[in-house]
Amino acid sequence: MNFTELNLTRPILRALEHEGYRHPSPIQTQAIPLLLEGKDLFGCAQTGTGKTAAFAIPILQTLYKQRQAGAPANTLQALVLTPTRELAAQVTQSFKAYGRYTRLRTAVVFGGVGQGPQVAALRAGVDILVATPGRLNDLIGQGLCDLSRISMFVLDEADRMLDMGFIHDVKRVIAQLPSDRQTLLFSATMPKEITTLAASILRDPVTVAVTPVSSTVDTVSQSVYFVDKANKGRLLIHLLADKAIVSALVFSRTKHGADRISRTLNKAGINAGAIHGDKSQGAREKALADFKAGRTRILVATDIAARGIDIDQLSHVINYDLPNEPETYVHRIGRTGRAGLDGIAISFCDFAEKAYLKDIQKLIGKEVAVVEEHPYPMQIFEVIPPQTRQRPPRADRAPRAERSPRAERPPRAERGPAVAEARDKAAAPRRKRRR
Numbered sequence: 001m002n003f004t005e006l007n008l009t010r011p012i013l014r015a016l017e018h019e020g021y022r023h024p025s026p027i028q029t030q031a032i033p034l035l036l037e038g039k040d041l042f043g044c045a046q047t048g049t050g051k052t053a054a055f056a057i058p059i060l061q062t063l064y065k066q067r068q069a070g071a072p073a074n075t076l077q078a079l080v081l082t083p084t085r086e087l088a089a090q091v092t093q094s095f096k097a098y099g100r101y102t103r104l105r106t107a108v109v110f111g112g113v114g115q116g117p118q119v120a121a122l123r124a125g126v127d128i129l130v131a132t133p134g135r136l137n138d139l140i141g142q143g144l145c146d147l148s149r150i151s152m153f154v155l156d157e158a159d160r161m162l163d164m165g166f167i168h169d170v171k172r173v174i175a176q177l178p179s180d181r182q183t184l185l186f187s188a189t190m191p192k193e194i195t196t197l198a199a200s201i202l203r204d205p206v207t208v209a210v211t212p213v214s215s216t217v218d219t220v221s222q223s224v225y226f227v228d229k230a231n232k233g234r235l236l237i238h239l240l241a242d243k244a245i246v247s248a249l250v251f252s253r254t255k256h257g258a259d260r261i262s263r264t265l266n267k268a269g270i271n272a273g274a275i276h277g278d279k280s281q282g283a284r285e286k287a288l289a290d291f292k293a294g295r296t297r298i299l300v301a302t303d304i305a306a307r308g309i310d311i312d313q314l315s316h317v318i319n320y321d322l323p324n325e326p327e328t329y330v331h332r333i334g335r336t337g338r339a340g341l342d343g344i345a346i347s348f349c350d351f352a353e354k355a356y357l358k359d360i361q362k363l364i365g366k367e368v369a370v371v372e373e374h375p376y377p378m379q380i381f382e383v384i385p386p387q388t389r390q391r392p393p394r395a396d397r398a399p400r401a402e403r404s405p406r407a408e409r410p411p412r413a414e415r416g417p418a419v420a421e422a423r424d425k426a427a428a429p430r431r432k433r434r435r
Contacts, residue, residue, distance in 0.1 A: 006032050009061055011101035016057075019097055025050035026210040032058050035184065040205040042198045043186045049210070051186045052094045055080075055154050060099040062152065063127055067104070074105055074125025079147060080154040081133055081173060083161045085110040085281060086288065091156065092130045104128060109145075111135040112281035119144050133161070133169035140176060147176045155201070158187040159194050159327060167197075174201060188334065189327045220333055220343040223369045224357060229350040231376040232320055233264045238375055239346070240270050240298065245316050247291065250300045251332050252276075253321035258300045261320060265298055272298035303328055319347035322356040326363040351380055 002023050003016050024032065027045040034041055035058035045051055059078050067073060080095075082088045092108040099106065107121040110132040118135075122145055129136075129145075139145040153174075155161070161170055183205075185198050190209070198205065227235050239245070252258040255276040265272035273287040273296045291299040303323065317336045323329050329347075336343030347368065349357050361367055 001029055007036070008032075008057065009064060011064065012057060012061055012098060015098050015100045015102075018100065021053075025054075027051055027208060028054045028057070030208045030210060031055070034206050034208070035059075035182075036061060038062075038182055040183045040202040041185070042202060042205045042207045043184070044190050044207070044209040045186075045188070051156070051188075052091055053098065055156075055184050055186065056091070056095050056098050059128065059152050059154070060095065060102055060104060063104055064099075064102045067102075073103075074127060075149055076122075076126055076129055076146065077149055078128040078152040078154075079150050079173075079177070080128070080130045080156055081136070081161070081170060082130065082156045083132065083164050083166060085112055085132060086284070087157060088130050088132055089285075095128055095130065099128075106130065109135050109139060110281075111138075112284075115139065115144075133166045133173055137169055137172050140173075147173070148178060150177050150181055152182045152184070153177055154184045154186070156186050158185050158197060159189045159191060160331070162191075162193050162197075163325065163328070188331060191327070220336055220345050222333065222345045222347070223371050224347040224349050225371050225374055226378040227348050227350060227374075227376050228378055228380050229352070232348050232350070233261065235348060235374065235376045236261070236318065236320060237265065237268045237270065239318075240265070246297070247294070247314060248298050248316035248318050249291075249314060249335050250298055250318045250320050251323075252300055252302055253323065255302055257321065258302055262298075262300045265300075270298060271296050272300060274300045276302040303332070315342075315344060317343070317345045319345070322347055322349055322353040322360070324356055326356070326359040329360045330364065351378065351382065 003013060003021060006024065006029075008016075026049065027043060028050050031041060031043055031054040035055065043051060043054065045054075063071075063077060066077075080091055082091055088108050088110045092106055095106040104127040105125065106128040107118070107126040108130045109115070109118040109122075111134050115135070115138070119139070122129075122139070136145065140147070155170065161167060183202050185194075185202060185205075187194050225235060236250070240248070250261060250272075252261055255278050258274045258276045262272045262274040273290055275284050275287045279287070287296070287299065290296040300320075314336045317333050319329070319332060323332065333343070333345035336345060347357070357368065
């Protein structure tokens with residue numbers, strides 16, 4: 001099948017041709033016709049299989065036809081909620097690309113930056129709004145964003161919304177929406193909490209699950225190295241000596257860890273940048289832009305970037321730290337092997353992380369291949385507790401009277417002039433330094 005068989009309008013077909021799209025992915029093939037009929041939809045597919053186009057294309061077509069029929073222009077009618085800033089920016093770019101010939105306006109709002117330009121865009125009038133929940137609720141509270149005319153609502157990466165604790169913010173947004181609307185919920189995994197949420201916001205939905213739930217893309221080759229925590233940096237440098245790794249996204253569990261890994265790689269002569277929640281939005285955008293443009297070979301990221309990075313032909317994803325939630329592993333390695341391309345996912349596992357690996361393999365339903373031969377094999381096979389200072393029980397301590405007495409100090413009057421002078425000088429108020 002190709003896109004012309006989906007009964008799309010000429011402006012959208014022109015845009016897809018401009019983007020180099022020829023054949024829809026399975027999620028697009030199944031979802032687009034259903035959404036064009038106005039049905040609510042619960043979509044579950046592996047990350048990297050084209051979910052954004054699956055909902056963006058029918059939204060654009062529906063609004064374009066309404067505009068052709070005389071609907072008012074630049075009136076907010078479609079809302080897309082995403083969990084992260086990076087994903088919001090990426091989805092916005094997709095809407096603008098697919099709708100380049102429709103004259104529909106798309107705007108994005110998210111935190112971490114000043115709201116001035118975002119408010120100005122809203123006041124100028126938009127048809128489609130992409131937003132993160134926190135900033136959107138702020139604007140609603142200030143009376144700067146009106147959702148009363150929303151007819152199409154998308155909750156994207158719903159499972160990540162729950163993981164990041166946004167469920168209450170999401171419910172506050174939903175409470176502002178008209179009850180008569182078309183609702184789309186997309187998720188890469190389908191835990192019980194997601195099915196419960198879907199049942200509460202979808203009306204007689206159709207379910208599209210084009211791949212096994214929580215599975216990983218078959219085109220991604222997965223392997224794991226058992227290595228001690230102290231040797232992970234050395235192993236990473238060893239692997240990156242292979243020039244066949246043109247670019248790699250390295251995942252760290254913590255923000256400090258991401259910065260530390262980046263510094264280690266740069267000291268070894270490997271150009272690397274870091275992206276995480278403590279960095280300003282400008283710094284995050286620059287690090288991502290440098291990586292996409294090839295100015296930086298390695299990008300080290302925390303899981304905040306796992307859903308918002310869409311890089312063409314990213315060959316490698318490296319899990320420096322295994323995630324403690326197995327679903328996160330699926331999202332991480334989904335950054336490679338996108339749109340049917342091949343990809344490689346490498347994981348490092350120390351002894352304390354073996355339980356995480358077991359959970360991951362249970363979720364994805366297969367064993368991850370172990371690389372036996374490498375320079376830094378695991379040597380520690382037990383969890384070593386942190387060293388603590390051992391004090392004897394109180395009952396075993398000698399009575400205070402029997403302990404070694406401190407040296408007795410002479411009476412104040414017998415301490416000599418030098419000691420008294422030093423004491424008086426310290427007690428005198430300090431003079432303020434002239435600036």
